[in-house]
Amino acid sequence: MARVKVGINGYGTIGKRVAYAVTKQDDMKLIGVTKTKPDFEAYRARELGIPVYAASEEFLPRFEKAGFEVAGTLEDLLNEVDVIVDATPGGMGAKNKALYEKAGVKAVFQGGEKASVADVSFVAQANYEKALGKDYVRVVSCNTTGLTRTLSAIQEYIDYVYAVMIRRAADPNDTKRGPINAITPSVTVPSHHGPDVQTVIPINIETSAFVVPTTLMHVHSVMVELKKPVEAKDVVNIFENTTRVLLFEKEKGFESTAQLIEFARDLHREWNNLYEIAVWKESISVRGNRLFYIQAVHQESDVVPENIDAIRAMFELADKWESIKKTNRSLGILK
Ligand SMILES: NC(=O)C1=CN([C@@H]2O[C@H](COP(=O)(O)OP(=O)(O)OC[C@H]3O[C@@H](n4cnc5c(N)ncnc54)[C@H](O)[C@@H]3O)[C@@H](O)[C@H]2O)C=CC1
Ligand SMILES: O=C(OP(=O)(O)O)[C@H](O)COP(=O)(O)O
Structure with a gap:
C-alpha cells in the first residue's frame, strides 16, 4: 500500500513532535503542517522542507505581510491528505471536526478534547485493536x-x-x-x-x-x-x-x-x-x-508514539505489536 499521507493541524508542542515522528515512518508521508503565524517555528518547518499551510484564510494576511509564502490553507491541506492529526489547543479539535468530515479525511485528536469527539480513546498497548479501521481516534492526555x-x-x-x-x-x-x-x-x-x-x-x-x-x-x-x-x-x-x-x-x-x-x-x-x-x-x-x-x-512526548500507532490502526497497516515495535524502533524507544 502507498504511504499514508499525513497532515498536522496545530504545529505546537505536540504537533511538531508528531510531525517529526511521521517523517521517521516508512509507511507514512508528511504532507504539511498548519501555522497561524510566520513565527520561528514556521521558518524552521520551512527549513526542514515541510510545506507550511495557513491554519485558515483569516491568517493569510499575517503570512503575506511577512513575505512568507504558504502552500495554501488548511482546506487545501485537507485535500491532499488521508489523515489529519489535530494538535490544536484543547477544545478546538471538536470545532475542527466538521471540516475534516466535510473533506472526508480521518482525524486523530489529542487529550485536550472530550472523549465524545472520537470513536475511540486510545493508548496503543491497551486497546490498539479498538482503533482498527476507525475514522476518528482520540489519543488521551x-x-x-x-x-x-x-x-x-x-x-x-x-x-x-x-x-x-x-x-x-x-x-x-x-x-x-x-x-x-x-x-x-x-x-x-x-x-x-x-x-x-x-x-x-x-x-x-x-x-x-x-x-x-x-x-x-x-x-x-x-x-x-x-x-x-x-x-x-x-x-x-x-x-x-x-x-x-x-x-x-x-x-x-x-x-x-x-x-x-x-x-x-x-x-x-x-x-x-x-x-x-x-x-x-x-x-x-x-x-x-x-x-x-x-x-x-514527560508530557511533551509520551503521546507521540501513540499518534503514530493510532494512524497505523486507523488504516489497518499493521497489527498491534507490529505497529508498536515499528514505532519504537523508528523513535529509538528503548523497549
Ligand atoms: N503539552 C502537553 O503537555 C500535552 C498536550 N496535549 C494535548 O495536545 C493538544 C495540543 O497541545 P499543545 O501541543 O501542548 O498545544 P500548543 O499550544 O503547544 O500547540 C498548539 C498549536 O496550535 C496552534 N493553533 C492555535 N490556534 C489554531 C487554529 N485555529 N488552527 C490551527 N492551529 C492553531 C498554536 O499556534 C500552536 O502552535 C491539546 O489537546 C493538549 O491538551 C496532550 C498531551 C500533552
Ligand atoms: O494537555 C496537557 O497539558 P495542558 O495542561 O497544556 O492541557 C497534558 O496532557 C496534561 O494534561 P492533563 O493533566 O489534563 O492530563
Whole structure:
C-alpha cells in the first residue's frame, strides 16, 4: 500500500513532535503542517522542507505581510491528505471536526478534547485493536497515557486504584501560564484523569491532581488495592517487560525529574523526548493488600508514539505489536 499521507493541524508542542515522528515512518508521508503565524517555528518547518499551510484564510494576511509564502490553507491541506492529526489547543479539535468530515479525511485528536469527539480513546498497548479501521481516534492526555501504560500492565491485580497527579504548570516554552509560587489543587475529586483512564480500560480508579511550578514532567503517586496477592519483585518484573515503561533507580542518581530529563538529553533524544513512562524502581512496594509506585511522565512526548500507532490502526497497516515495535524502533524507544 502507498504511504499514508499525513497532515498536522496545530504545529505546537505536540504537533511538531508528531510531525517529526511521521517523517521517521516508512509507511507514512508528511504532507504539511498548519501555522497561524510566520513565527520561528514556521521558518524552521520551512527549513526542514515541510510545506507550511495557513491554519485558515483569516491568517493569510499575517503570512503575506511577512513575505512568507504558504502552500495554501488548511482546506487545501485537507485535500491532499488521508489523515489529519489535530494538535490544536484543547477544545478546538471538536470545532475542527466538521471540516475534516466535510473533506472526508480521518482525524486523530489529542487529550485536550472530550472523549465524545472520537470513536475511540486510545493508548496503543491497551486497546490498539479498538482503533482498527476507525475514522476518528482520540489519543488521551499525557497523564492518562502514563497511568494507562502501567495500570494496563497490572490490570489483573487491580481491585481499586487511587492516584495523585502532580502536574507540571506549563511546558518549557510557555511563558504565559503559572502558578509560579503556589500549588493549585483540582478541588473536585475525581480529577479528569480517572474517568479518562476508564475510556480506555475498565478499572476502578479515583484520581486527584495538583499543579506545581515546574515545567519538566508530571509525577504520579499510584496506590492500588489488590484483587489478588502480588509481590513487589513481580511488579518490577512486569514493568521491566512492559513496552514504553522504564525503571529508574534513585540509587543510580535518578533523584528527581531533572535527572530523568538529563537522561533523555544524554541519549541525544530530539527535544529531550522521554517517550517512555519512568517508574522509580525503589518506589514499587507492597504493604498488605496495597501496591504503591511512583512514576514520571514527560508530557511533551509520551503521546507521540501513540499518534503514530493510532494512524497505523486507523488504516489497518499493521497489527498491534507490529505497529508498536515499528514505532519504537523508528523513535529509538528503548523497549
Ligand atoms: N503539552 C502537553 O503537555 C500535552 C498536550 N496535549 C494535548 O495536545 C493538544 C495540543 O497541545 P499543545 O501541543 O501542548 O498545544 P500548543 O499550544 O503547544 O500547540 C498548539 C498549536 O496550535 C496552534 N493553533 C492555535 N490556534 C489554531 C487554529 N485555529 N488552527 C490551527 N492551529 C492553531 C498554536 O499556534 C500552536 O502552535 C491539546 O489537546 C493538549 O491538551 C496532550 C498531551 C500533552
Ligand atoms: O494537555 C496537557 O497539558 P495542558 O495542561 O497544556 O492541557 C497534558 O496532557 C496534561 O494534561 P492533563 O493533566 O489534563 O492530563
